[in-house]
Amino acid sequence: MTSPASRPVPPAAANPLNLRGAVDLSSLKQRPPAPAAAGGAAAPPAPGAPGAQTPAADATEHAGSPLRVEVTEANFQELVDLSAQVPVVIALWAGYSPGSGELVDSLSRIVDSYEGRMVLGAADIEAFPQLAQAFQVQAVPTAVAVVKGQPVPLFQGGAEEEQIRTLLDELLKVAAANGVTGRIGAAGPGAAGVEAEAPPLPPLHQKAFDAIEAGDYATAAAAYRQALLEMPADADAKAGLAQVELMGRLQPLSAADTDALRRQAADEPDNLDAQLCVADLDVAGGHVEDGLGRIVSFIGRNFGPEREKARVRLLELFDVVGAADERVAKSRQNLARVLF
Template sequence: MSVPGSRQPSPLPSMSLRGAVDLSALKARATATPPQHATHPTADTAGGARADGTSAPAPEGQASQALAVDEASFPELVQLSARVPVLVLLWAQYSPESQRVRDELVAQLAGYGGRIAYSTADIEAFPQLAQALAIQAVPTAVAFLKGQPIPLFQGAAAPAQVSQLLDELLRVAEANGVTGTVDGGPTPEQAEPPLPPRLQEAYDALENGDYAGAEEALTKELAEYPADHEAKAMLAQVHLMARVEKLGQDHAERARKAAAESPDDLEAQLTVADLDVVGGHVEDAFSRIVGFISRNFGPERETARVRLLELFEVIGATDPRVSSARQQLARVLF
């Protein structure tokens, strides 16, 4: 989802949790009014930041705190990510490597002065999160920014690589108005100017799962402002999310089987490409459609090309994966 208050496409290579990542039930609790006496998530180490953004005193010499997130406390994490980016490390007791990375990140994130909150999720205690994010192995690090998941790394990444990823995460956060710290800072209301009325209408409709209402509002916006890139990106996301929402598990499995057995089955290839984008396998989705275009001609080729361009809008023109796929598309077309 493009970020409220911006008239340019968000640089986030991700989407709303609703429809795109199957965390809708968890997010629903995040948007509800929190209980008056809600308990805070437990911590892997004492002291540091709570999920509501306040600080607990940390013992001298302790770098920072990692919040242990479970299904009950996940909504607080979603709320916190509206003000400060949150790194979540998915780990498991059976994996010594994931435990080591979990502990090493405490010290590494301490150098960021509270500009990135740190949480951990034991996939054995919170399997719903691992399933929703399609986690294949531990350790896996995922950032959340304004409730949206952003894959960071899997496995034991080198400290220098982790630092580069964290620096980039902060740049993306700043570009989207998320500049708070775990100890305080700008609230979401202070950081975000309001959306234009029709985009706000579309945003609200999408949050309620009303894809038709979101599409109607965005279509009106584009009729009046054809060059509104944010509206175009939002509309592409609405189309994708509506298509995926209609898919049942059986349909998705049949589509994958058909795509594997019949490379020239347009509907199956486009369906699997949608699923790949939603699952974070963006390069696979782009390569699949470019491959279809290279093998086919006529109306089906044009249909595939148009769908690919729409998926480019979903991911964002500045994403290097889009730039690479555009080059591949140009080679097969010309």
């Protein structure tokens, strides 16, 4: 992409790498220390504390990386604060999970290769179960991230290095779109100061970003349309336009509206407007497969102008989610089946 820093991120999750507002991290701020175990025995040490065990601690050469932090209840809020400067990747692991150590070590090595543009937090969910609950983790190992204090889902289970790097590259684009473009020095996240690294955006992209910050999605959309007129191959402007149009469609909806739309869509499967609205809600809420699948199913049942309108909306949501996302690839295959 030509200008990754221009990729906008909606206040509700319109990007597979963005679940802003979907998870409340405020309850995790500086909890009091756990009490001593019954009978006067000391409670198990928190991850990162003296005597604590981390995945493959004896085997990995990356355990001492300055860009890796063992996440505890005491330091979690510091990492959330740090996410305003660089993305914080969090590997949630458990001693009972055979794949945990391998994933944490792999992430540690990969994060190091980004040379301070992000940091890794390794979190033992057995010692810090509230974190798994907050991130709605279904299994371990799981990788998530925090950008500007907001959760960003990455992946669950193992993953190939190439897949991880693709996701982390996309994470940096999402971070840059939110003004998170710092770099941690060689001394690690505990060192004083973070190097600023904020290349200026093209003027129209900056105008769009400023409008997004102000909640003026119509102005942002107009700026991206103008950018596309001047440079039709501007992939970031195309993705940005799709995202702000989604934000604009969702902005006026109240909780009561969304409940009513979901009921209407369930009762009227061939009501195009209801299906498209609920598809928007699904994608924005992180239920990407449900949202894309809903539109593909409608296309498979209907013909004429409504089918074409649904197809166009589906392509727009592909831009929101990202062409490299495997859910988009799967949906494209399903679309081809119903069309041909």
